[in-house]
Amino acid sequence: MSSPLKRVHGYLAEFSSTQEVFHAAEQVRDAGYSSWDVHSPFPVHGMDEAMGMPRSILPRFVLVGGILGLSTAFLLQFLTQVVIYPTVVQAKPANIYTIAAFFPVMFELTILFSAFTALFTCLVMMKLPRLNHPLFNSANFAKFSDDKFFICIEARDPKFSAEKTKSFLADIGGSRIELVEDEL
Amino acid sequence: MSHHISVSDLPPEGEKLQLTKFTSWRSILLLCAIAGVAASLLLFLRGGEAADAFAFSYLFALEVFFTITAGATFWVLLHNASNSSWGVAIRRIPELMTQLFVPLLILALPLFMPFLPTKPSWMGHLWEWIGIHAQIMEHPPLGTSTLKEGLGATHDTALLYKKFPYLHNGIGGLIPGMDIRMILFFGALFFIGSKLLNYSLSQDRTGDVQPTYSARRFSCGMLPIFAVCSTFAAIDWVMSMNYLWFSTMFGVNIFAGSALASMALIILIVGTLVKTGHFKHIVTEEHFHLMGKLMHAFIIFWAYIAFSQFFLIWYANIPEETQFYAIRNTNGWWYLSLSLVFLHFLVPFAFMLKRDSKRNLNAVMGVAAFVIGVHILELYWMVIPERGRALYNYSTAPDARFLRDLLFDALALVTFGSVYGFYLLRLLSKHSLYPCGDPRLEESVNVVS
Structure with missing residues (x-):
C-alpha cells in the first residue's frame, strides 16, 4: 500500500557521455549547489575535483x-x-x-x-545498507548501471528552485529531465 | 584542475640542462673526485694494514652506489615492462643513471683485480675465503696438486672444498670465478641500461612508436637477468665476506634497499631540476606524488624483507646463521641495528603516510635525502662490522684505529660520491632531460595521481 502523499526528491537529468557529465558536473559545482550527486556506470577519473568534493575524512x-x-x-x-x-x-x-x-x-x-x-x-x-532510494522511482534511472550518466540535484539543497534548477539542468546539457518524487 | 598540456606546447627538441647553474657544483665534485681517487690509489699502492682496513670502506662505498645504480636499471625495466605511461616525463633520469656502471666498474677494479692470479692482501681480508685460498696455494698440503684438492685435504677447509664450484677466482670450473662474475654483472646491467637508453634516444630524434614496443619486449626478457645479477652481486660481494654465513633472503634484502634508495635519488634529482627552473609544464606535483608512493611502498617492502630475514634466523637459532646478527646485535653495533628499525622504517613510514608529504616538493625531497642517508647507514651496518672480525680482536676497546677507519669510510664515500655526481652531471647535460619523442609524453605530463 503506497500512501498518496509524495515528497519531491529532486531533479534528475540524463547525460549520454563522460565528457558531457564531467563538464556538467563542473558547472553544477560552480553554480554553488551542495546537495547533489553524479551517477555513472564506472568510476570517472578526476570526478572528485569536477564535483568540488573535499578530501574524505x-x-x-x-x-x-x-x-x-x-x-x-x-x-x-x-x-x-x-x-x-x-x-x-x-x-x-x-x-x-x-x-x-x-x-x-x-x-x-x-x-x-x-x-x-x-x-x-x-x-x-554512505548510509549503507538501506532498503530503497527515491531515485529508484525513476524508470529511466536504471540506465545508470548501463550506458547513461545522471546528475541529480536534490530538493533539500538551499539553492533548489522548481523552475530555475530545471532550466539550469537543461542549460548544461541534460536531457530527459524529470522530477523525482519520494513516496511517503 | 590544471590546464591540459598538449605536445605542441612543448619544445620539440626537448630541454637541455642549464649547466651554468651547476658550475660551482661541477668544480667542487671534480676537485673531490680527483683528490679522493688519488688518495684511494695511494692507499692501495702503499698496501699494508691501512690498505686492508681501507678495502672495507671501499667495498661499502662501492656497494652504496652500485645498489643505487642497479635500482635505476630496475625502475627503467619495470616502467617499460609494465607498459606505464605516468613516468615517461621522468624516465630519462634513471635511464641516464644506468650509464654510471662505467665509472663504478673502473673504481671497483682495485677491489677485485680480475685476471690477476695472486690476489692482493686486502682481498684476502675482505673476503676471508680468498685469504684461505691464498694460504693453501702457498703451502699446499702434502699429496695435493690443485687448490681444490688442497682445500679438501684438511677438515678446517672442508666447507670451502664443498663451496669451491662457486667460491673461487679465475676462469676454471663450470661457473666463472668471483672476479670474472663481477665483470659479467657490471657488463650485463650496463648492457641492459644502454640498450634501453638507446631506444629512448632514438625516439628523441624520430618520434617513432616502434622503440616503445621494442623496449617493452626487451625489458620483459631482461627482468630475470637483472634479478640474477643483482642477487648474485649481493651474495658475492657482501654475503661471502663471511663464507660460513648464508641467508636466502639476502639478495632480496639488498634489492629492496637498492630500489628504495634509487627512487629517492631520482626524486632528489628531479626535484633539484624543478627547483632550478627545469621541467616546466613537464613535471608536476602529481609526479612527485606517484614517486613518493613508490618510495613509501619500498620503505614498507624493505622493512618486510629485513624483518623476515632477521625473524627466521632469530627464531631458528642455528649458529652458522646467527653469526651475522650475533656481531651486529652486540656491543656498539646494537645501537646501529636498533636505530635502523626506526630510521629506515618507522620514521619515514609514519611521515610518508600523509598525502601532503608526497605532494609537497620540499617534504618529499627531505624524505628522499633522509632515505639515501639511511641506505648508506644500512650498508655501513652490513659491510663494516666484518672489518672488526677480519682485522681486529673483538675484545679490544675502540682505539686510534677506530677514528682512522671512520675517516677511511668517509673518504671512500666522498670519492665514490663525487665521481658519481660529476659523471651524472655530465650525462644530464648531454641529452634532453625528458624523452621528447616518446608518444606517451603528453599522457605523462597530464597525469593525475
Whole structure:
C-alpha cells in the first residue's frame, strides 16, 4: 500500500557521455549547489575535483583503527606471554626483547583493524545498507548501471528552485529531465 | 584542475640542462673526485694494514652506489615492462643513471683485480675465503696438486672444498670465478641500461612508436637477468665476506634497499631540476606524488624483507646463521641495528603516510635525502662490522684505529660520491632531460595521481 502523499526528491537529468557529465558536473559545482550527486556506470577519473568534493575524512578513522590494532596485538601478546605467564621458548628471553616474536601478529591485526575500520566507516558514511532510494522511482534511472550518466540535484539543497534548477539542468546539457518524487 | 598540456606546447627538441647553474657544483665534485681517487690509489699502492682496513670502506662505498645504480636499471625495466605511461616525463633520469656502471666498474677494479692470479692482501681480508685460498696455494698440503684438492685435504677447509664450484677466482670450473662474475654483472646491467637508453634516444630524434614496443619486449626478457645479477652481486660481494654465513633472503634484502634508495635519488634529482627552473609544464606535483608512493611502498617492502630475514634466523637459532646478527646485535653495533628499525622504517613510514608529504616538493625531497642517508647507514651496518672480525680482536676497546677507519669510510664515500655526481652531471647535460619523442609524453605530463 503506497500512501498518496509524495515528497519531491529532486531533479534528475540524463547525460549520454563522460565528457558531457564531467563538464556538467563542473558547472553544477560552480553554480554553488551542495546537495547533489553524479551517477555513472564506472568510476570517472578526476570526478572528485569536477564535483568540488573535499578530501574524505575516512583516512583519519583508518589511522586510528590501525593504531588500535597495533596496540591490541602488542598488549594481547605482551600481557599474556610476558607479564601474566612468562613463556620461555627455545631459551628466548621473556621480556620486551621478545617483541620480534610479536611482530607478525602486530602486523596482521594492524591490517585487520584498518581494513575493518575502512569498510565499516565507509558504509556508515554512505548510509549503507538501506532498503530503497527515491531515485529508484525513476524508470529511466536504471540506465545508470548501463550506458547513461545522471546528475541529480536534490530538493533539500538551499539553492533548489522548481523552475530555475530545471532550466539550469537543461542549460548544461541534460536531457530527459524529470522530477523525482519520494513516496511517503 | 590544471590546464591540459598538449605536445605542441612543448619544445620539440626537448630541454637541455642549464649547466651554468651547476658550475660551482661541477668544480667542487671534480676537485673531490680527483683528490679522493688519488688518495684511494695511494692507499692501495702503499698496501699494508691501512690498505686492508681501507678495502672495507671501499667495498661499502662501492656497494652504496652500485645498489643505487642497479635500482635505476630496475625502475627503467619495470616502467617499460609494465607498459606505464605516468613516468615517461621522468624516465630519462634513471635511464641516464644506468650509464654510471662505467665509472663504478673502473673504481671497483682495485677491489677485485680480475685476471690477476695472486690476489692482493686486502682481498684476502675482505673476503676471508680468498685469504684461505691464498694460504693453501702457498703451502699446499702434502699429496695435493690443485687448490681444490688442497682445500679438501684438511677438515678446517672442508666447507670451502664443498663451496669451491662457486667460491673461487679465475676462469676454471663450470661457473666463472668471483672476479670474472663481477665483470659479467657490471657488463650485463650496463648492457641492459644502454640498450634501453638507446631506444629512448632514438625516439628523441624520430618520434617513432616502434622503440616503445621494442623496449617493452626487451625489458620483459631482461627482468630475470637483472634479478640474477643483482642477487648474485649481493651474495658475492657482501654475503661471502663471511663464507660460513648464508641467508636466502639476502639478495632480496639488498634489492629492496637498492630500489628504495634509487627512487629517492631520482626524486632528489628531479626535484633539484624543478627547483632550478627545469621541467616546466613537464613535471608536476602529481609526479612527485606517484614517486613518493613508490618510495613509501619500498620503505614498507624493505622493512618486510629485513624483518623476515632477521625473524627466521632469530627464531631458528642455528649458529652458522646467527653469526651475522650475533656481531651486529652486540656491543656498539646494537645501537646501529636498533636505530635502523626506526630510521629506515618507522620514521619515514609514519611521515610518508600523509598525502601532503608526497605532494609537497620540499617534504618529499627531505624524505628522499633522509632515505639515501639511511641506505648508506644500512650498508655501513652490513659491510663494516666484518672489518672488526677480519682485522681486529673483538675484545679490544675502540682505539686510534677506530677514528682512522671512520675517516677511511668517509673518504671512500666522498670519492665514490663525487665521481658519481660529476659523471651524472655530465650525462644530464648531454641529452634532453625528458624523452621528447616518446608518444606517451603528453599522457605523462597530464597525469593525475
